[in-house]
Amino acid sequence: MSPPSRRAERLAVGLAAGALAAGLVGLAALTDAFRAVEARTGDLRFRVERAIAPPGVADSSIVIVDIDNRSLRLYQDELGRWPWPRSAQGALLDFLAIGEPGLVAFDVLFVEPDLARPEADSAFALAQFVGPPTLQAVVFDERGADSAAASAFERTMLDRGRRLTALERFALPIDPPVPWAPSYATVDVPLEPLLSGAAGVGAINRVPDPDGVERREPLLARFGGRTYPVLALAAALGGAPGYSRLAIRDGDLELDGRAIALDDGLLRPHWRGSYALRPYRVVPAHDVLNAYGQIAMGAEPDLDPAMFRDR
Numbered sequence: 001m002s003p004p005s006r007r008a009e010r011l012a013v014g015l016a017a018g019a020l021a022a023g024l025v026g027l028a029a030l031t032d033a034f035r036a037v038e039a040r041t042g043d044l045r046f047r048v049e050r051a052i053a054p055p056g057v058a059d060s061s062i063v064i065v066d067i068d069n070r071s072l073r074l075y076q077d078e079l080g081r082w083p084w085p086r087s088a089q090g091a092l093l094d095f096l097a098i099g100e101p102g103l104v105a106f107d108v109l110f111v112e113p114d115l116a117r118p119e120a121d122s123a124f125a126l127a128q129f130v131g132p133p134t135l136q137a138v139v140f141d142e143r144g145a146d147s148a149a150a151s152a153f154e155r156t157m158l159d160r161g162r163r164l165t166a167l168e169r170f171a172l173p174i175d176p177p178v179p180w181a182p183s184y185a186t187v188d189v190p191l192e193p194l195l196s197g198a199a200g201v202g203a204i205n206r207v208p209d210p211d212g213v214e215r216r217e218p219l220l221a222r223f224g225g226r227t228y229p230v231l232a233l234a235a236a237l238g239g240a241p242g243y244s245r246l247a248i249r250d251g252d253l254e255l256d257g258r259a260i261a262l263d264d265g266l267l268r269p270h271w272r273g274s275y276a277l278r279p280y281r282v283v284p285a286h287d288v289l290n291a292y293g294q295i296a297m298g299a300e301p302d303l304d305p306a307m308f309r310d311r
Contacts, residue, residue, distance in 0.1 A: 041043070055264035057271040059277035061102070063311045065092060071286035079114055084119035090127035095292040105135040105235045107204060110190045125193035133199035133241075135234050138167065139223050140184035159169030164224070166195035171226035171238055174248055180265025181220035193195070200239030202231030207266070216266035219253060223281065233310055283307075 073084055079088050089106070096104055114120045128134045168188050189195065203221045208214045219233045229246075230239065236255070237245055245256050252259045260267065273279035283303070291301035 006246055010269055040157075043215075051085055060281075061311050063101075063281045063308060064280055064282045065096070065285055066282050067108075067285040070288075074286045075289065077145050086114045086124035087116045087117065088289065090120070090124040091292045092288055093124070093127040093131050093134065094166050095288050095295070096308050097127070098295075100310070101132050101308040102234060102310045103133050103135065103199070103238055105202065105231055106137055107231060108206070109137050109188060110194055111188050113191060120193060121193065125191075125197055128194060133239055134197070135200045135202055135239055136190045136198045137204045137231055138190065138201050138228070139188040140205055140223055140228075142185035143182055145186075149183065161188040162192045165196060166192055166202065166246055167228075168224075168226060170195075170198075170201045170229070171228055171244065172220070172260040174220075174227045174246075177222055177227055178220065178251065178253070178265070179261070180251075181222050182218055182265075183222035185223075195307035198239075200234045200237070201230055202234030204231050216263055216268050217232050218265065219260070219262070219267055220265075237303055246303065261278075277310065281307075 024215075042286050059245070067084075075084070075088075079085060089108075090143075093104060109125075164187075167187070190198075190201075195201070203218075205218070205221065206214060207216065208219055209216075217230065219230055221228050221230065233246075237243060247254045247257075249259075253262065254260065277284075291303035291305070294301040
């Protein structure tokens, strides 16, 4: 039997390589399919757990002031379309302050100044300065890029570095950094007066799975060589004054001495129910603004601010 020709050898090698590539593509597709199935079964488990969870399982100390569509419609003539003037945020905070809440966290980003009403920014900053401890939101971007070079550039752009300097005082005292905390190159930072009067900051980045559903959340984010909490963790800590409650031991994140169970550095939240079911108390923003106006007019408010005490 004669030996195979070079052409036949090349054909055989090409077929083998093609088969290997097809096998790898198929394996990757199969892996993605398994991951998708696993995610969906996780969704089902969450629904079952939520269905059997007792109504009182949600933390009653959490109250949500919802800037909902009805609030936007009712106050469109007075406040205009969203975004509202910062004086409205100040009014919300002034009313909450009467009730003496334990902490207020804004899940809204205030990066740009209110050019139409410059005095509104000052009103909001003053309400925060004299009011309850307040958390401001930040958003990190460009994951995995060169944060050192980007932050040097941003220092020349963001109020000549004043915002970034104000941000740095809210970095967690974690050293060395944990490898599972995602690193980012850029950041959207609130106005410097809001940062200066805040009790802390928290990231509100979205981290969805490939199908667009958010099932796991990071608790930490790295930027400019420093580590920052997400908004939920910052709220649980009570802002920067509670940072001492957090620790890293053997690579694990601990809160009050108890390890937080993470999945590849991400937390699987214990959802207490859909927003429509109102597992936490929700107060529409228009009710708060209306009650604030009633107090300003010397009338008894329809909404008792005491409901926010220590919440």
